[in-house]
Each structure stands twice: as structure tokens, then as C-alpha cells.
Amino acid sequence: MMDDSLISSKTTGETSSKMNNQNKSTCRVLAKKSQATLPGSPGLWLFKALCQAAAACCLLICAACGMAGADQPASPQRIALITPAGTGELAEAIRLGAEAAAKERGAQLITVEAYPVDSASHTSTNADYAISPPPVATPATANRDYTRSEREQAQVQAAELALKQGATALLVDPLSKDVLGEIIREAETVRTDGGIVPVIVLNDEFPVKGITSVISMDNLEAGRQAGQAMAELLEGHGLIALVGPDPLSAGLVLREQGIEEALQQYPGINLIPKSVCNNRDACWQTVKQLLDQHELTGIIALQEPASLGAADELHRRKDGRQISIVGFGSEQQQLEQLQEGVFQRLIVQNGYSAGYLGLNQALAKLKREHVQTRVILETKVVSTDNMFWMDNQKLLFPFVQ
Numbered sequence: 001m002m003d004d005s006l007i008s009s010k011t012t013g014e015t016s017s018k019m020n021n022q023n024k025s026t027c028r029v030l031a032k033k034s035q036a037t038l039p040g041s042p043g044l045w046l047f048k049a050l051c052q053a054a055a056a057c058c059l060l061i062c063a064a065c066g067m068a069g070a071d072q073p074a075s076p077q078r079i080a081l082i083t084p085a086g087t088g089e090l091a092e093a094i095r096l097g098a099e100a101a102a103k104e105r106g107a108q109l110i111t112v113e114a115y116p117v118d119s120a121s122h123t124s125t126n127a128d129y130a131i132s133p134p135p136v137a138t139p140a141t142a143n144r145d146y147t148r149s150e151r152e153q154a155q156v157q158a159a160e161l162a163l164k165q166g167a168t169a170l171l172v173d174p175l176s177k178d179v180l181g182e183i184i185r186e187a188e189t190v191r192t193d194g195g196i197v198p199v200i201v202l203n204d205e206f207p208v209k210g211i212t213s214v215i216s217m218d219n220l221e222a223g224r225q226a227g228q229a230m231a232e233l234l235e236g237h238g239l240i241a242l243v244g245p246d247p248l249s250a251g252l253v254l255r256e257q258g259i260e261e262a263l264q265q266y267p268g269i270n271l272i273p274k275s276v277c278n279n280r281d282a283c284w285q286t287v288k289q290l291l292d293q294h295e296l297t298g299i300i301a302l303q304e305p306a307s308l309g310a311a312d313e314l315h316r317r318k319d320g321r322q323i324s325i326v327g328f329g330s331e332q333q334q335l336e337q338l339q340e341g342v343f344q345r346l347i348v349q350n351g352y353s354a355g356y357l358g359l360n361q362a363l364a365k366l367k368r369e370h371v372q373t374r375v376i377l378e379t380k381v382v383s384t385d386n387m388f389w390m391d392n393q394k395l396l397f398p399f400v401q
Contacts, residue, residue, distance in 0.1 A: 076106055077107045077108065077168050077362075077363060078107070078108045078110060078166050079098075079102065079107055079110065079167065079168065079169045079170070079359060079362050079363075080109075080110040080111075080162035080169070080170050080171065081095060081109060081171040081355070081359075082112050082155060082159050082170060082171065082183070083111070083112070089330060089351075090203070090331075090351045091351075093350075093351030093355070094173065094354050095111050095355060097351065097353060097354060097355025097358075097359075098111070098355035098356065098358060098359045099111075100352075100355075100356055101355070101359035102359055105359070105360070105363055107363060109359070110167060112162060148176075148278070152175050152178065155172075155174070155175055155183075156179055156182045156183060156186075159172065160186055163186055163187065163197060167197065168197060169198040169199075169212075169362035169365065170197060170198070170199045170200065170362075171200045171202055171359060172201055172202065173201075173202045173204065174201060174204060176206075177207070177208055177249070180199075180201065180208045180211075181208050184208060184209075187199050187210070188210060196210075198213075198361075198362050198366065199211055200213045200362050201215070201216070202215050202216070202354045202355065202358050203215070203349075203351070203354055204216055205219070205249060205250045205251040206250060207250060212361065212362070212365050212371060212373075213358070213361040213374070213375065214373070214375070215354045215357050215377065216251060216354070216375075217349040217376065217377045217379045218376050218377075218379070219250075219251040219252070219254035219258065220254040220255070220257060220258040221258060221379065222255055222258060222347050222379045223255040223260075223261070223262070224259070224261060225258075225262075225347055225379060225381050226255075226258070226259050226262070226300055226326050226328070226347050227258065227259040227261065227262025227300070228262045229344075229345040229347075229381050230300055230326045230345075231262065231263060231265070231269060233298065233324040233344050234269060234297055236269065237266075237269060238269055238270075239294060239295060239296050240269060240272070240296070240297070240298040240300060241271075241275060241287075241290045241296050241298070241300070242256065242272075242273075242275070242299075242302070243275045243276075243283055243286055243287060243290070243299060243302065243309075244277070244302025244303050244306045245276065245303060245305075245306070246276055246278065255328075256302065259271075275289075275290060277305075277306060277309065279309075280312070281309065282309070283301070283305055283310060284309035284312040284313050286309070287313040287314075288313050288317075291313065296321075297323060297324065298324045298325070298326070299323060299325045299326075300325075300327075301328065302328060304328065304331050304334065306327070307327030307329060307343065308333060308334065310325055310327070311333075311337050311343065314342060315342070324344045325343045325344060326344065326345045326347070327345075327347070328346070329346065329347075329348070330348045330349075330351075330382075338382070338383070338384060341384075344383065345382065345383050346381075346383075347382075348379065348381075349378075349379050350378060350379075353377055353378075354377055357375050357377075
């Protein structure tokens with residue numbers, strides 16, 4: 001059976017050929033008619049006749065081209081979503097939001113989770129489009145902890161591959177300012193027509209020039225929410241530790257600032273200097289040392305790994321101390337531990353909205369429509385009292401239909 005696209009192409013070609021033959025005949029008729037009706041010398045008749053016939057032929061040929069191309073649908077915009085490897089449920093929620101927007105707007109979404117492997121291949125959740133050759137990472141490779149530099153390099157390589165394979169816009173949840181800067185430089189140089197591929201930043205803030213739009217929560221307000229939640233849990237008195245990664249983004253700096261602002265209103269609460277830890281195991285060891293050295297009554301964890309590391313240590317020790325944990329994130333383990341009473345509060349953002357709004361901002365830029373340079377996502381304080389409210393169910397479990 002002949003491929004439908006080939007049949008369509010053949011039919012279109014035959015139609016165009018017939019129309020061109022008809023147009024040539026019409027042009028000859030017009031030339032004769034013009035020559036017969038124009039006054040003056042025979043030479044002038046011929047010159048004017050040829051000019052009028054040529055103009056008429058041009059109009060007819062242009063019309064024919066327009067009719068032949070009218071049935072050719074425009075190619076959908078191909079937009080790539082680049083997420084760091086191993087970012088869990090938040091990355092999945094972002095993908096689902098972007099996927100929903102792509103279906104609504106007729107765009108093609110390429111989703112790439114950048115795993116650092118020797119072949120520089122990447123996994124794609126889009127079965128209809130391969131961003132690269134099939135991944136060669138073994139299960140052991142996929143599950144191991146990568147260094148930050150490895151993950152950053154993989155994210156840049158994933159963006160480069162997406163651009164080489166035709167991505168017209170990038171949605172990026174960047175690992176660092178340097179990663180975002182490199183991706184933007186690639187986006188600025190990939191097009192040969194002088195245009196720039198739009199780069200939409202999701203889930204974080206970085207002071208880098210060339211960003212089309214930022215879709216992120218208000219980290220200052222989220223920090224205030226965390227500090228206020230802890231103050232209420234401790235009833236205004238206690239010793240609190242702050243644990244989390246190096247403040248490599250403006251978002252984390254603002255988050256810490258918001259926590260400190262909220263706690264300053266409670267003179268009975270003391271906040272010890274922040275302890276830095278960049279992954280779950282390191283945060284577990286950090287919390288272990290903090291509990292050995294201080295009579296803590298509360299821990300505020302700035303990111304998911306810090307939250308889970310703190311929970312690991314509380315599970316391990318059985319000294320009867322009541323320690324309140326306020327964390328950021330909505331990983332499945334965090335939600336389970338919230339129900340179990342390990343966490344008392346979680347600060348949660350809407351990842352689904354980040355992906356949905358991000359894709360729409362990319363399309364707006366491509367279509368030269370109005371673009372919001374900054375879109376602020378709502379954050380909520382979730383507890384066992386409100387986690388099963390309908391609005392919070394949509395926030396915590398966007399993948400459940």
C-alpha cells in the first residue's frame with residue numbers, strides 16, 4: 001500500500017502541473033487579445049501586449065501556488081522540556097502540565113531527563129519523538145548519585161541535542177546559573193536567520209540575561225510561610241536549625257531570607273547558623289550532628305533531600321525528643337511521612353502550573369504575542385489537617401486523573 005503522505009504529495013503535484021498548463025494557455029490568449037486591441041504602431045502593440053500578458057501570468061501563477069499550498073498544514077512548534085535527572089515528582093508534575101498545554105495548543109513536546117552517561121544520550125518520555133539514540137545507561141548507572149558537575153554538564157548537553165534536532169523553544173529547570181547561561185548562549189547561536197530560541201525558566205530564579213520568561217514561586221513569601229508555620233508549631237519558643245544546600249540560586253537566598261524575617265517576630269525562638277548539605281545522605285549526617293550537639297526543637301529543611309535526610313535521622317534515633325520538621329516539596333515519601341507525623345508541615349508549589357504556563361509563554365513568544373517576563377506560582381502550607389482537601393489533592397497529586 002502506498003504511504004498516504006506520498007499519495008497526497010503526488011496528487012498535489014499533479015494538480016499543480018495541470019494548473020500551470022492552464023495558466024500558460026491563458027497567458028497566450030491574453031497576449032493575443034492585448035495585441036489585437038491596442039492602438040498605435042505594431043511594435044508598441046507587441047511591447048504593451050507582452051507586458052500585460054506577463055503581469056497576468058504572474059498573478060495567475062501566484063494564485064495557483066497559493067491554492068496548491070493551502071492544503072499544506074503548518075508544522076507544529078517543537079518545544080523541549082529539559083529537567084535534571086532524578087528530580088522526582090515535581091519534574092513529573094511539570095511534565096504533565098507542559099504536556100496538557102501542548103495538546104491544547106497543537107504543539108509537540110519533547111521531554112528530556114538528562115542523565116550523565118558516557119554516550120551523552122538522554123531518556124525521553126515522548127514515545128513519538130526520539131531526542132537521541134536509545135539510552136545505554138545501566139540500572140546501576142541510572143541509580144547512582146552523580147556529582148553536581150556531571151549533572152550540570154548533562155543538562156547542557158541535553159539542551160544542545162534538543163536544539164540540534166529542531167526544538168524551537170526550551171523549557172528549562174536549571175541546576176545552576178552557569179548551566180542556564182550556557183543553554184542561553186546555545187539558544188542565541190543555533191538559528192541561522194538571526195532569531196533567538198526562547199528560553200523559559202521553570203522552578204527557579206537566576207540573574208542571567210536572555211531569559212524569555214521565569215515561572216517560579218515567590219521564594220521570599222514561601223520562606224515566610226515556613227518560618228511562620230514553625231513558630232506556630234513551637235508556640236513562639238524553641239531552638240531551630242536550618243539545613244539545606246549551598247545557596248546557588250537567588251531563589252534559595254530569598255527563601256532563607258523569608259524564614260529569618262518571619263522568625264524575627266518571635267523573640268522566644270533562636271535560629272542557629274545554617275548547616276549546608278547537598279544530598280539526602282549528607283543531610284542525614286548533618287542532622288545527626290546537630291541533634292548530638294544541640295537541644296533542637298525544630299528543623300526547617302530548604303529542599304526535598306534535606307527534608308528526607310532529617311526524617312531518616314529521626315527514624316533512626318528513639319530518644320523520645322519531640323522535634324518539629326517543616327520542609328519544602330511534595331515527594332511521595334514526604335507526603336507519606338507527613339501522614340505518619342514525621343513532618344508537621346510542607347511548603348508545596350504547583351509544578352503542574354509551572355509546566356502548563358511555561359509552554360504557553362513559549363508559544364506566545366514564538367507567535368509574537370504578549371509574554372509575561374515573570375509568572376509567580378502560588379505556594380501552600382500543607383498539613384495532615386488539609387492535605388486531603390480537594391484543592392490540595394490537585395496540587396499534591398496532579399498525575400491522578
